[in-house]
Amino acid sequence: MKKEVVLDVVLFSYLSRPIFDVYLNGSDIGVASSYGGGRAVMTAVTIPLGPQTLTWRLDGPAGTAGNGDTVTVKNSLSFTADQIPADSHYLGVHIYPDGTAELVSSVNFPEPTPKGEKIYKEKHLHGR
Template sequence: MKDDIVLSVVLYSYLDRPIFDVMLNGSGIGGANSYGGNGMITGIRVPFGKQALTWRLDGPPGMARNGETVAMKNPINLAAEQIPADAHYLAVNIYPDNTVEFVFDKYIPDRTPRGDQIIDKSERHGE
């Protein structure tokens, strides 16, 4: 049995500030603007088992916590059986409460329903 899978990774951040140095199990997967996504990083080796994801906070000069490294607070333990056989993409979704959701798909995954709600609320209420 394989120890990992190689995928193209797309990052979606639902934070109200930019992030950078996003690291998935030690591999850089980019950064994102406020409520944004970035390009795709191909050829990322994702091991099965416990996942580690960190990112650094950015923002305008003087913004609290700029440069601080944040780690996901929810555990993700990835098993081969969780990944569809035809999956080529992994969307990494980072939420404001520092939880993360992985979505696997044959094609580039869209934003999650939870992410759409966060963005919609921000656009309607300026939050």
């Protein structure tokens, strides 16, 4: 039985501010601008199966509260063989404003999640 998988990781941030030093299990998976969806791609990332750790640091204009703070994902993340379709090449890491995240594997380049798409449309496009 496999203990790890190698996938290209695509970072989606639905936060209203930039983030950096995004680490999945200690591996740097990139940076993202505010509402940065699918722009940060790290190739050939080794991902252990089982419980996952995810952290990121907050950025923004000078004086923005929390700049430089490290955030640890609030929900438990796990990645199992059952979550990986045959011929998967990508793992979408989706970070939400409430401090939670989702890991979604896919055969093709990942798309925003329904939750992320809603946040993007409401906050970024419509300013609500």
